[in-house]
Amino acid sequence: MARDFDIDAIRAEFPILSREVNGKPLIYLDNAASAQKPNAVIDGMADQMRTAYANVHRGLHTLANETTETFEAGRETVRDFINAPSANQVIFTKGGTEAINLVASGIAAEIQPGDEIVLSVMEHHSNIVPWHFLRERHGAVLRWVEVDANGALDMAALEAAVGPKTRLVAATHMSNVLGTVTDAARITEIAHAAGAEVLFDGCQAGVHLDVDVQALDCDYYVLTGHKIYGPTGIGALYGKAEALARLRPYQGGGEMIEVVERDRVTYNEAPHKFEAGTPPIIEAVGFGAAINWLSQFDMGEVQAHEHALYERALEGVRGVNGLTVHGTAPGKGAVLSFSIEGTHPHDLAQLLDRYGVAVRAGHHCAQPLMQHLGVSATARASFGIYNTAAEVDAFIEALHKARGMLI
Numbered sequence: 001m002a003r004d005f006d007i008d009a010i011r012a013e014f015p016i017l018s019r020e021v022n023g024k025p026l027i028y029l030d031n032a033a034s035a036q037k038p039n040a041v042i043d044g045m046a047d048q049m050r051t052a053y054a055n056v057h058r059g060l061h062t063l064a065n066e067t068t069e070t071f072e073a074g075r076e077t078v079r080d081f082i083n084a085p086s087a088n089q090v091i092f093t094k095g096g097t098e099a100i101n102l103v104a105s106g107i108a109a110e111i112q113p114g115d116e117i118v119l120s121v122m123e124h125h126s127n128i129v130p131w132h133f134l135r136e137r138h139g140a141v142l143r144w145v146e147v148d149a150n151g152a153l154d155m156a157a158l159e160a161a162v163g164p165k166t167r168l169v170a171a172t173h174m175s176n177v178l179g180t181v182t183d184a185a186r187i188t189e190i191a192h193a194a195g196a197e198v199l200f201d202g203c204q205a206g207v208h209l210d211v212d213v214q215a216l217d218c219d220y221y222v223l224t225g226h227k228i229y230g231p232t233g234i235g236a237l238y239g240k241a242e243a244l245a246r247l248r249p250y251q252g253g254g255e256m257i258e259v260v261e262r263d264r265v266t267y268n269e270a271p272h273k274f275e276a277g278t279p280p281i282i283e284a285v286g287f288g289a290a291i292n293w294l295s296q297f298d299m300g301e302v303q304a305h306e307h308a309l310y311e312r313a314l315e316g317v318r319g320v321n322g323l324t325v326h327g328t329a330p331g332k333g334a335v336l337s338f339s340i341e342g343t344h345p346h347d348l349a350q351l352l353d354r355y356g357v358a359v360r361a362g363h364h365c366a367q368p369l370m371q372h373l374g375v376s377a378t379a380r381a382s383f384g385i386y387n388t389a390a391e392v393d394a395f396i397e398a399l400h401k402a403r404g405m406l407i
């Protein structure tokens with residue numbers, strides 16, 4: 001049975017939400033950049049260090065075994081969260097960026113000059129630059145798919161871009177700027193029909209959508225911990241078993257080997273093959289705690305709450321003169337990017353901070369999208385499980401004041 005969606009009780013579990021910023025109650029609307037942490041995560045990590053800390057795997061003593069158990073329980077929690085067939089298909093990384101670099105580096109040796117990687121223009125730099133490496137170093141060609149005026153992915157253009165030379169389609173499952181949710185199952189069909197693999201960047205989707213990697217049939221899926229109310233320094237890569245068996249290891253070191261001799265080395269199997277060195281143990285424990293915390297709730301109820309906040313904010317910003325909203329695709333997530341004519345987003349964000357409102361301003365690590373939109377930056381309010389309607393109203397009021405000061 002899902003836990004009751006009681007917003008006061010939820011907020012009470014996030015200690016940071018009771019602090020003030022510039023003499024005003026904190027209104028944290030920067031969740032798409034990184035979310036705050038509940039006590040379950042903070043205490044879970046601290047308790048692990050207080051009571052059962054040691055290095056994981058190969059331990060022959062109690063603390064090593066206990067730490068390994070909790071660390072591997074974190075992996076099982078991630079597996080269950082995305083419905084992966086096996087925990088061996090969940091690789092811990094230091095975040096979403098490392099997970100994508102792991103795949104790009106792993107397939108690099110297979111790339112022939114002229115092989116194509118298909119990307120959308122709304123990708124985060126994490127899902128662009130690793131593919132630029134393949135372009136620069138291995139002669140891969142990047143093919144870009146546009147978004148329409150609402151910010152929805154142009155599926156006809158995607159179909160046209162994918163062809164016999166496509167090695168991989170790398171697409172966001174939810175844009176960090178526009179909030180657009182892509183039709184991931186259809187993207188997979190298009191990629192697979194051409195014999196290409198597909199990778200989804202689920203750094204934003206992981207916290208807002210129900211993700212089922214088997215239903216999506218994707219080859220790779222990327223998650224990050226710090227946006228799912230978990231710690232920084234941890235993320236996960238899901239891969240199909242055959243893909244992980246084929247991928248070259250990303251880094252060399254302890255844990256990822258089977259046998260090391262003077263003139264030869266053989267590798268362990270996934271996930272260990274991709275987890276060289278001491279992994280982020282405490283962070284994995286925190287990642288598991290965050291997912292367990294979030295999983296108490298009915299995801300539909302969480303989505304409805306966040307969507308209602310987004311709709312309220314959208315309604316509110318419509319009353320602000322000269323304001324343009326970027327991204328209005330149907331079914332989008334709770335991310336509101338906007339520009340106000342005659343103001344710079346950085347100035348807006350700084351003035352909002354005076355009222356205790358934290359929003360992000362900049363290119364959001366999505367410069368190709370900024371070029372597509374014809375702006376250098378936007379301001380962005382992004383909503384999470386603990387935000388309230390009253391906070392949205394205070395944000396809109398502060399926005400009016402900030403605009404008044406700048407124009």
Ligand SMILES: Cc1ncc(COP(=O)(O)O)c(C=O)c1O
Binds near residue numbers: 223
């Ligand atoms: C869509 C998207 N992809 C990738 C990333 C990078 O994830 P990480 O911070 O875990 O490296 C982010 C973070 O901002 C993101 O929003």
